[in-house]
Amino acid sequence: MEQFNFREIQERPDRLAPGHRMCAGCGGTIAVRNVLKALHPGDKAVVGNATGCLEVSTYMYPYTAYEDSYIHSAFENAGATLSGVETAYHLLRKKGKLSSEYKFITFGGDGGTYDIGLQSLSGAMERGHDMVYVCYDNGAYMNTGVQRSSATPMYADTTTTPSGRQSDGKPQMRKDLTAVMAAHNIPYVGQTTFIGNMKDLYVKSERAIYTQGPAFLNVLAPCPRGWKYDTADIMEICRLAVETCYWPLFEIVDGKWILNYKPKKKLPLEDFLVKQGRFKHLFTPGNEHLLESFQKETDRRWEELLQRCEA
């Protein structure tokens, strides 16, 4: 691993060039730019992508925002598609037809990763392809207009789980995909978001990319339209996601669970929720029990993670 030098890394040319059409303040874009910055200068890559906001906004014919080779096929097959590219790469290397080294990184939103693309992702990871799958998790199907996904937090107001007189928002808890991927026993799994000078995201991206074999990275990437917050608040929201232990920073390296950050004083979940319009209904009088149950579930998951990391 290289030393983390913030300035040097930020001065690296962007591999996702400006001029793409993602929203101002989009967390997905921040995730992609920073993950790709972890590629060592000079190293070649093929970037894969599931259909979603990212795809329709970064490769609109006849312009691509990617400096590297890029492939998009469909919504649910980013894992399988890149596994074909990676296999072709090994074949060409084996036959001595290619001298450059390539890295393979594919991006999908939580819709393309937790839900419709889960089978394709699971297959690619299980087969052991030398690639990284990065999920930019914004917790709903944002490209089609904020419908719930299995990554959507409990009680969130989405267009398919609207809050109303008879509804508290999404009734189910979110799927813990990072743990699901860890259960694949792949060499590297990381969970991160945007914190401080992006060191955690950088370090995990570099580890994921330069680990031999399959790696999975789950990046909490807020969406201002779906989460309903001021775009300027994105870093504060990510900090609160971590400080409330809603989105802990951890990694699983060769099967060993490692907690990367433990808040000195765990903040109440409310602090994270209150910033977002999608949880507004939780703060109307009479709904205190919803906040309590969400807090209880968050605590349970945090304790479980601590046990895994201390084991």
Added chain:
Amino acid sequence: MAIRTRMSGNEAVAHAIKQINPDVMPAFPITPSTEIPQFVASMIANGEVDTEFIPVESEHSAMSATMGASAAGVRAITATSSCGLALMWEVLYVAASSRLPIVMALVNRGLTGPLNINAEHSDSMGARDSGWIQIYAENNQEAYDNFLQAHRIAEHKDVQLPVMICQDGFITSHAVENITLWEDEPIKRFVGEYHPEHYLLNENEPMAVGPYAVSSYCMEAKKAQAQAMMNAKQVILDVAKEFEEVTGQHYGLFEGYQLEDAEYAVVAIGSVCGTIKDSIDALREKGVKVGLLKVRVFRPFPGKEMAEALKHCKAIGIMDRAESYSGNGGPLGAELTAALYQAKVTAETVNIMYGLSGRDVRVEDMEEVFGWLEKMAAGELHFDEYPYLGLRTR
């Protein structure tokens, strides 16, 4: 020296794969094509080919990985049948529009409803508008020969489209028949090396595949793809000519059997053509002028050429091994009837549904069909609905 031997259609395709030595093969097992990836896996295990096999978790992923490998710049193939092809559906279109010269061994089997594993063309016929070239075989020899020609057609600069090489499930894929296998060296020279112009792993030029295209660009992409399909007709003929120089085997867009002076002709696809030829031989001995037009290439559809070859006939029976559930017949019936109309061929026609879910077709059945055609031409028979051949009455 060519080798005279005997083998099944699946073995024949596997032998073609061995001679081609493709780079990447993702596949998921499904009856009756399962043997093909099994044979390839054994060849890899025994060091007979350099191919990388990807044991994917579904056919959707098989087509996706095949697409990824092809875009990366290598020869990529897969094999499937029936519901496997249906699960690939979405990606079939993406692969074709990405202009990737993928080759697929399709062993035709009916789509489920009810579940059935036997020969039917509902799988490939359902994918007839996906942008893939479709070439059909009557027997194992043709499945083998067609597969050997597929990469040359797919990779031609005027085409750049994926190709499906189809053979009938069990009847061709599993039945062991005589076959002539061609020598390795001339075949390898004929197939040649693959040198794509643009590809993901080009060290000197990155490339992007699979854009979002707005209305101001998308329609032109589709027209260019349609043009490539039209170009494929000549390329298929040119490649067949070269193949004939190597092997002596002649192939066209379709084959006429006793067609030139036929008054009553049947048009069909696949293994049933062997049975039809036998029935023609028997009827010709009795002096009835019957003939067959066997469709080899269904995509691109040689409508004009078939109409020209059929224009002298008095009555034509168009045989479909796939329902369209349109209430109006099957896909070959619909497309050929339209082509005959455009060519102002005014023969009596009837679209006949046959062999669904592997229902056997016998020489006697075909003699019955030719009997219908004679009566139709004489004005003694008219079908209000398209008939089903060999349907149980109790």
